[in-house]
Structure formats: C-alpha cells, structure tokens
Amino acid sequence: MATSYPVYLSINGGGGTPPLHETVQISPDLSLDEVRSVLYAAAGLAETSKNADTDRVLRLSRADGVLLPAGPHIPKNTPETRYNLEIKQHASNSSSLDAAGLGDALDVVTALLDKVTGLKAKVAEAQQAEEQQKKGSDAPASRRVRLPPVSLEKPAKVAFDPAVTEQLKHPTFDIWQWQEPAMADLLAHMFTEFDLLKLYNIEEDTLRRFLECVRASYNSNPFHNFRHCFCVTQMMYGLLHVTNVHEKLTPLEKLTLLIACIGHDLDHPGFNNAYQVNASTELSLVYNDISPLENHHAAVLFTILKSDETNVLKTLSDADYKECRKQIIACILATDMAKHGEIMGRFKGFVEAGFNFDDAAQRSVLLQMITKCADISNEVRPKHVSEPWVDNLLEEFFTQSDREKAEGLPFAPFMDREKVTKSGAQVGFIGFVMIPLFELVGKVLPNMEEHVIAPIRKALEYYKGLSA
C-alpha cells in the first residue's frame, strides 16, 4: 500500500468567480478513473456517469502552463506551487451535431482523443478567446470555411476553392484568414496533394483524428500555438513548391517534413529552454538540460502516434517507419536555436564541396535546414501577415523575463521589456540569423532569391526604417 500525499489545487471558478483553493489526497494505488473522480469532486462536480471523461475535459497545469498528468502520478507540490485545475463541461454529447454545434463536437472529439492517447486536451474556451484576440471578430464571413454537419464517427470532408489550395503553395498565403479547424483541414490537404494517403494507404479519418489531437495538444501561447504550427508547415510546403524541390524529394521525405513541422512545437509551455534549465523544471530534469523543449515536442508527437486511432504512420513498412521516425526526430531537434551554428556549419561544408543529392547524410541535413527555415520564416511573408507575430513573440518573451525577474533567475536582454525595441530586435534577427540561413539554403535550392530572400530583405529595410 503506497502512502498518499496531498496535492494543492487552484480551481478555476469560471464566470468571473475567484479561483478556489483545494487540497486532495492522491495515492499511486488509485486508478486513473479514481484520480479523476477525486479531481471532479474537488471542483464540486459529482461523478455523473461512467462516461464522465467524454462529457468533460480536464486540464491540470502548473502555474507556468506546463501540463501535468491528471492521473495516479501527479507530481507532489506545495501550497505555494498550486496546480491549476480547469474542467470544461460539455453542454451536449450527442453523436451527430449540426454546424452550430461544431465547437462542442470538437470538444467531444478532443475528449475522446484525450482518453485514447492519455494527453490532456486544451480547453475550447481558451482557444476561442485566443482566436478572438488574434483576429478580432472582423474576419470576413465569406472567407470562413463553411463546414457541413459533422458526426463523431466520420469526420466531415472539407473542400477548398482551388484558388485557395493554389495559394497555399506560396509563401504569401494569408494565414490569418483561417480558424483552427480550417487550418487542420488545410494541413490534411497537403498530405493529399503530395499523394501520401494513396501511396502509404493512410486512412483519411486517421489523418483527421491525428490533426485534431495535434491541435488539442498545442497550448494557447501568444506565439508557440497551433497557428504557429500551421505557419511553419505551410511555409515548408510553400518552400518545396516555389523551389520545385518537392520533385527531388521522395514521398517518405515529404511525409517526414510534414509530420516534423506539424509536431515541432507540440505542448510548448511558452517558456524557452533557458528558463527550463534555470528553473530546473521537470522537462529539464527529464532531458538532462539537453534541448528539453525539442525533445518534449518529439516525445509528445510520438505519443500521439502510438495510438492506432491517430497513427498516420501505422501502414508504413518497418524500414520506412524507422527511417521516418529517425528523420522526424532529427528535424525537430534541429529547431533548437542552440544547435544553429553546428547545423549551419555542417550544411556549409556540404555546399562548399558541392551539394550531393545522392548522399543520404546530406539529404538528411537538407531536411533539417528546410525545417529550420520554415520555423523562423515569418518575415518571408508580407508585412501585414508577419508583423503581428513579432508582437506575439515579444509578449511571450516579456512574460518569461517578468517571471524570471520575479523568481530571481537570470534573464536574457533580448527578452527584457526594459531593453528590447521591436525594430532593434527585428533588425538583428533578420540580418544575423535569417538572411545567412536562407542564403545558404538558396545555394542548393533554386528560386529562393525571388520568392523568399527578396521579401526578407524588404522586411529588413522596413525595420531599419522604423529604428532610424
């Protein structure tokens, strides 16, 4: 009989009521359902039925937003480090809903996937609030995708105007016009357009469940959210098309890039690696300070892929799966900017000796470079699309440095609201990081200057003008 221990909670009252402080006793002997019953009871919700988990979405997180397992292994805490407990009760749980009930339907899907994968679902209200904040309510109705009625068994198929799917292949695509469910459908379209569903016998429903689970596993950070995931994947897709390199890549490499970009920031807590290490967070302990975030993103991705329901790689041969997994992990780990110099150096070596597309090691680093480009590509986009991201990133940075100051931790000058100016930050980043990276890739991929590098230079001039 393992001993029980107290877990201190702050329960979101909702509707403007102040959070409620509660203490629950958790024991490793309890089952997942028993722990959830304890958490529901603490929130004043009685166990209503055996299916309570599909009626409610439960989210347990630390103050810094890191999600915690709401099961028998909740880490110990103190009254000073209370966890936030949020429970979303679904108004409707019918299996067939009209378009007006889409939000609820997605919540239910999210809850089901949550159960399947053991991952915590994001609270729908937070998503909607984020959408409102990012875009306001002024998105033209005509540009919104009209979704047909959905049923939980068979996700709705969404058709896009051919003009939209053509535009999707270009870096100028306006990513702000789409809400989250539509972005998931656009991601699904990329798999179809590369013919990957046919080539690998990937079921459309599996792909949609995978994307829905991914969407629910991004947090509503100002910057590192599902829309960033979409932007990075769309830019990778755009780069492949404008450079025609998609004709040189194998289907497995295209599948690798899509999954890597889609999963590259999963469950990002909104605080960077330096914070994880300096604050000795669980992630830094689990990964021994070695790229804790990127390792976590890849681990969450492969946790989602562990479930048959959401495993878009399950029909691959063993050899293909092994190769795909290896390259996906390499691409995600390559997005740690602490590795930037090292990866640039390797690629530069290949370029100087004459890049060889027949060499597997060189192709692998090319995939990493494409992922890196896509990850920091906002300034490739037109100013009205890219500029809001700068404010979002600074908001996330400032939140971190405020917290670091409050906790007495070291903080980086580029995150300090007392020191940073938007134009100064942009001029430095674009000039010293972006342009050298994209120019180096441009030595291997054609058409980069016109479609990709020229817009970056234009952005550099714009921010130089602002700081003058």
Ligand SMILES: [Zn+2]
């Ligand atoms: Zn990213």
